[in-house]
Amino acid sequence: MTETKKAKDTVTIEDVPAKGDQIGGKIEMSEDVVATIAALAARQVDGIHALGKSRFISFGENLRRGVDAEVGTKEAALDLEVIIDYGTNIRDVSNELRNRIATEVDRMAGRRVVEVNINVVGIHLPEEEKKEPEKRVR
Secondary structure, eight states: OOOOOOOTTEEEEEEEOOBTTBOOEEEEEEHHHHHHHHHHHHHTSTTEEEESSOTTOOTTTSTTTTEEEEEOSSEEEEEEEEEEETTSOHHHHHHHHHHHHHHHHHHHHOOEEEEEEEEEEEEEOGGGSOOOOOOSOO
16 A cells, blocks of 8 residues: 555544454545534624625635634644624624534534634624615616
């Protein structure tokens, strides 16, 4: 068997030896996978308008924009840049965001989240929604 070089952001989760009817092998996961899980979890939190620095970039354009992950064999740490909706309690939204991300990363990737750093980079105001341009002629 030839040894393949892993990308620096890929971590081996599990190396299972073959036993009886069980098939052995490795499970590897990219840090992008954990960042994507965190981004999807963030979308479920009320009060989070968008991820990343630009106010005009929605969730759909680049799913993991504004999310960085560091993943080890047992733990993960994440850094997020968020834009919150005006009127929400930043502390409450941040706590819910941390809990939601920790739950989903543990459930899906088997990593205990030890840190979620949240950088609030903007506040979304209701009047910033894109409006239809006024017609110049009637």
